[in-house]
Amino acid sequence: MAVVYDRLMKDAPYDLWVEFTKQMIVDYQPDTRTILDIGCGTGEITHRLQQIGFQLTGVDLSSDMLTVAQQKDPRANIQWLKQDMTNLEGLDQFDCVISYCDVFNYLVEESQVKCAFANIYDALHSDGLFLFDVHSLEHIHNDLSGATFAQVQDDLSYVWFCDPGEEDNSIVHDLTFFVQSGEIYQRFDEVHHQRGYMLDDLKDWLEDTGFLIQQISADFNSHYSTEGERWLFVCKK
Missing domain, CATH: 3.40.50.150 (Vaccinia Virus protein VP39)
Known part of the structure; x- marks a missing residue:
């Protein structure tokens, strides 16, 4: 990323x-x-x-x-x-x-x-x-957990899922990117784990x-x- x-x-x-x-x-x-x-x-x-x-x-x-x-x-x-x-x-x-x-x-x-x-x-x-x-925990629960974000540009697009994690106050960011490389688009995926306290x-x-x-x-x-x-x-x- x-x-x-x-x-x-x-x-x-x-x-x-x-x-x-x-x-x-x-x-x-x-x-x-x-x-x-x-x-x-x-x-x-x-x-x-x-x-x-x-x-x-x-x-x-x-x-x-x-x-x-x-x-x-x-x-x-x-x-x-x-x-x-x-x-x-x-x-x-x-x-x-x-x-x-x-x-x-x-x-x-x-x-x-x-x-x-x-x-x-x-x-x-x-x-x-x-x-x-x-x-803040409020931000994690009210704005991030369960939310989906996306953006589409000519040479870059992504879809970002924020799912509740297994631990209390945790979230899993599941991201998929499409990045233009010449005449094709390359896909790559990343998973990020976060936790609030x-x-x-x-x-x-x-x-x-x-x-x-x-x-x-x-x-x-x-x-x-x-x-x-x-x-x-x-x-x-």
Whole structure:
């Protein structure tokens, strides 16, 4: 999916993620220089933060995503690493760690979430900042589970089924793509598993890891409300 990912995500709120990151750094860690972007995908947020002066490292599990990210600007001073967020190696003393676009929802076991929190805690220097988001349970149940999405373009079409998964609050994304290649269309299929978690559980796991939760908000709005499609967490080591 890496080849068509940016086209599918052209309306994603990248600017809002970047502005959120900048503001949280100003509010909670103004001396930030180094940022670790976990689940960086094709590097849209990574590149934007690097371009405004931060030192970036991008981590993703997909080598195809990382290839696309690196090719966007081969001269950019960004380190790209293929690693699993539940088994990070050789990463420490970062001022800030970010993980956006529901990356944590791809961890479908509670133990994986706890392990990732612990790895990120270890990757930060003392007083480091951790910013991430997840799908809200309301969004999973009301907008995603059981829904079907489709798009038809001249050279790209897809059908996307979101079916309830076997685990509580989980969904299975069953995607079929048709991509034009010369005079023919090539079909490829992908299945993605995601799971949502209770807000109180995430808070408990973060605090058990050692994080101090500074604020929780929804959809880039006031931190006094968690009603929305996406919960955003601001934590400090």
